[in-house]
Amino acid sequence: MPLIEYREALNQAFAEEIERDPNVVLMGEEVAQYDGAYKVTRGLWKKYGDKRVVDTPISEAGFIGMGIGASMLGIRPVIELMFWSFAAVAYDQIINNAGQIRYMSGGLINCPIVIRGPANGGTNVGATHSHTPESWLAAIPGLKVVTAATGYDAKGLMKTAIRDNDPVMFMENTLLYGEKCEVPTEEYLIPLGKADCKREGTDVSLIAYGRAVLTALKAAKTLEAEHDISAEVIDLRSIRPLDEDAILESVRKTHRVVLVDENKPFCAVSAQISSLIMEKAFDELDGPVGRVCSLDAPAIYSPALEPLQLPTPDRVIKKVREVC
Amino acid sequence: MTKSVAPRVDFAKAPINAKLTSEDKRTLLREMLRIRRFEQASLKMYQQGKVGGFLHLYIGQESVAVGAVSLMGEHDHIITAYRDHGHALAVGMSMDECMAELYGKATGCSKGKGGSMHFFAPDKNYWGGHGIVAGQTPLGLGLAYGIKYKGLTGAALCFLGDGAVNQGCFYESLNMAALFELPVVYVIENNGYSMGTSLERSSALDKCLAQRAEAFKIDWDQASGEDVYQVREVTQKAIDRAHKESKPTVLEFDTYRYYGHSVADANHKGGYRPEEEIEIFKKQHDPIQCFKARLLDEQVLTEEQYGIIDTEARAEAAASIKFAEVSPQPTEESIFEDVYFEVDRQTEAGRTGKHFFND
Known part of the structure; x- marks a missing residue:
């Protein structure tokens, strides 16, 4: 089995899901032409183009809300937060719109989005960039929260998260992006809710x-x-x-x-x-x-x-x- | 506050209105009357303690929703804020499901889970009904994104109030609407007051609120909202821009609400606005009475026909109360339904792991 970095495992998950489902779109700050602030989306814009990999302005509330709105029409946005800490400026969109719209519509609407990015301290970037909001978000019925410790898990969980029909908050870690592990070349999925x-x-x-x-x-x-x-x-x-x-x-x-x-x-x-x-x-x-x-x-x-x-x-x- | 005077231009002659049949025109009137009678009935029930939470009435603003919605085609979508009953009825939701929702009954449009501020009908391209001021503005952008992504010719009509224009996410949305050339039409319904704070006290402005679109090189227009013909004419141009050029527009309609921000707003009469102001709007600028007079003048409506339309609207509203009264309460089990799609459908994902944590 090839030994690859955590970020590369995620990258493979995105590529495979983009190819599998025409409604999958990656969006976020610097995800396209810059190849991702942490190079998680490296090469994907070049390969899949403007429609599937979209650079957004620095407007977390705006582009997360936009992704939620698009998901109501069946698009499956995979939205990067450069840091999960930045979710604080998009909290209304994540909590009230992604998290509650299914319930408040009596089940008429679902919101198949993934919001993802690093959620960790340990990199000397100060308190505002080092939050670990999985407990904040898991406290909201309607949201799902996933974390991956290894590249193998990251790939399998991410592919499942993208196919899930509920909003999935996917927590990564900048200190893990460079960690290597064996990841099979054949396709595999890891279910959410399985330790x-x-x-x-x-x-x-x-x-x-x-x-x-x-x-x-x-x-x-x-x-x-x-x-x-x-x-x-x-x-x-x-x-x-x-x-x-x-x-x-x-x-x-x-x-x-x-x-x-x-x-x-x-x-x-x-x-x-x-x-x-x-x-x-x-x-x-x-x-x-x-x-x-x-x-x-x-x-x-x-x-x-x-x-x-x-x-x-x-x-x-x-x-x-x-x-x- | 300053308000536009009654329109002097004859918008009936605008191409989009010239093609209306007599029946079409009476339908516009009927839709406005249905909203008013429904809301008057809901107010009555609210005062009787039958309805919980808040009740934000749209009475006085009916021409805006009815005019704009009357232009919607197959791939046009609509989303609005919490003053959402008018838009809901205009897109074709039934009074029964709306009244039942106010009652919190299982037969309500949101099964009693949303209430007054959260009516939805995706099958009619109606995406709510949103409680947080301006929170729906990025969602409206997303609808436009979805339309464009799918290669469809459509527009997303995103309504907001004059109080919403000072929220940051609205400007984030305008920036991306222009940047990504998205077919969204933001419709500001300017009723003069963001809750109890007048326009002058809440918004720094030059000409009007819609003018702020200039900062994003987005086309904008401002008009009186009391003439449904004018609303249609102005909105159609924006929809055309969305359909033909995939470009956004910001519209602003001057309008007026006769009741408070919500029914719980005790200061709306003589508090933050003079009672005479309300009377002037009721007597001189009422969208239903203006349009009725117009149709009588055009001889496409008789007093008798008006009477029938009104009687039918009142009867429909009364029937919706009966429907809501006899409808069942939601079951206790339903608290845990409609939280997760996968759990509701009992898919493999929905059956894997613990989703709820009470026990």
Whole structure:
């Protein structure tokens, strides 16, 4: 299997879906002639032209709203936010229009769009560019929220997201775009709402999504080598819909849980999962559910400090040792 | 506030109106009357506590929706804000489904999930009914995008109020409308007040609001909205521009609402506007009475015919109340319906993973 970058895996997903469905259009700031601010859409404009790959002005509310309107007529826009942080200026369009129009029309309308882009801290770009809004968006019934930790998952999930008939918020990560993994040349799809066990273990479940999965995997390695603790790593991949069965199955197996997520702790995705585990698997737990989140302050610029603000393998290890 | 005086140009002779038959003209009148009688009935029911939430009445503005919608063809689409009953009835939605929606009943156009501000009829190219001021303006642009993308000859008519023109997403939309040459027609219904704030107190302007389109090199026009003939003439030019050149237009119609911003607006009479002003518009500029007088003058309408049309409209409105009264409430299960397409259809995607989190 070819070893390719995460961004290239996404690029393949776009190319394949553009070729498969004439209604798929990529749009966003710098996605066409500039090849994408993070080169995720490299070469696609050259190959597919103005109609399928569209540069927009810097008007997030405008072009996201435009994409939603077009989707009501059956177009399937895949809209890039250069940073998911910029969703804040398009919140009305995302929440009220994409998220609510199906419900408020009594099911007469659906909105088959994908909004995608990086949603992460860790690159020293300051608080306004470093939000992780998956918990904000997953709180809205009507929206779907997906994250991918690897290129393999990114491609399969993106293709499914584009074919989905509901609005899908797809969270990527600038720190992962250059990560390589094996991606098959044959077509494959990954369903939304299916978690993936990235590492089997017996003593503790590390439940994570996005880049936090890689943090959890690093921690799991050290836990095994240095502390004789066998950690299982569950990658949620999709926040809403959520694979509740996979979470509970892992808890029933290990009886101890540490949730790892790059959200700030208050109302984080991990807080929701923690509550779910308490409600549905209370008797299975041999210890309190632990959480490792980003430190609860705006994302700091300081290159020296920012890496410490995100969950680190060390913090995960420390938390695991507290609950085990 | 200044308002246009009664039109002096005879818009009946404009080509788009010259071809109207007597029956067509009576239909325009009938559509305006249907809106008025429906809304008067809905007001009554609101006051009786039968209708929840807000009720933004369109009474006084009927000529704008009816005139513009009367021009729509197969690939023309329409979207508006929360004062949406008039547009809904004009596109052909039934009074029954509209009244039932106000009642929050399962038989309502949105199954009781949208309410007054959220009427939709995609089968009639009517895309709502939107509650957030100017939030619909990028959606209207998107409809135009879809029309152009599919290679169809059509226009997206996107209505907004004078209060909406100061929202940022409207200008983002105008910029892209010009940039991408999209067949959208923005129709500003200027009723003089953004809620309780007059035009003068809310909008910095030179000639009029539509003039702001010049900043984007978009064609614009401003006219009185009280003469349905004039609304048709002005709007047709914009639709032609959309159809033939795939270019946007911004229109502004001066109009007037007799009631408050919503029925809950207690200050509209003598508060932020003088009562006499309302009376002047009712007596001298009422779009229905003006058009009735015009049709009597043209001898295509008799008082007797008018009486029949009015009686029918009142009866239809009364029947819609009965329909709404006897309609069932939505079921509790329906709270979880119409959230996700895939779940509603029970597709594989809809059956995979947990979508709802109460238990």
